[in-house]
Amino acid sequence: MANNLKKDAEWAEAKKRCRLNEETIKMAKEMGLNPRSLIKNIPSKREQWKAPVSVWIQEMYQERQAKALKKKARKEKAAE
Template identity: 45%
Template sequence: MAKNLEKWIVAQRKHHLSDRHIQMARELGLNPDKLGKIDNHKQEPWKAPLEEFIEDIYLKQFKKSEPDNIRSLKQIQQDEKRKREEKKEKKELRKLNQISPLTDEK
């Protein structure tokens, strides 16, 4: 599992964020380690709750209310694992194709 996805999984649990909000935050380039500073609306009442903050800056940045394709972190992990396995298989096939029986063509 990728380190950056592990951090997002921890942040999702810690801040009670949905897959939609995590997808938005990732597209915005937010740092999952720094979400605690933003999610401080109980101690600092002038701050918006984290979900509203993410939605607001996403709308400002991308001019749309939510991502076109919302994928859960588990789905992203599965896709990456499948991709790695396919890449490994292709690499092994190429290796097998390069090793051919020696022929004497003199």
């Protein structure tokens, strides 16, 4: 029980510090990301090349969804 409260607090902190919305949090949880890893990936001033955490999560989610669709299509084709 106390562990769930700690996890919820970590997600709340990640949501605030990374400026995430509920949809992006849901994507991160679905992919099994850790709230601490999201906080660690906040770009610093010297890391201009790094995308904001919300963009990073959305891009990774889309890539994984596309990969899963390709895998599913391959399985269906092989089953024919």
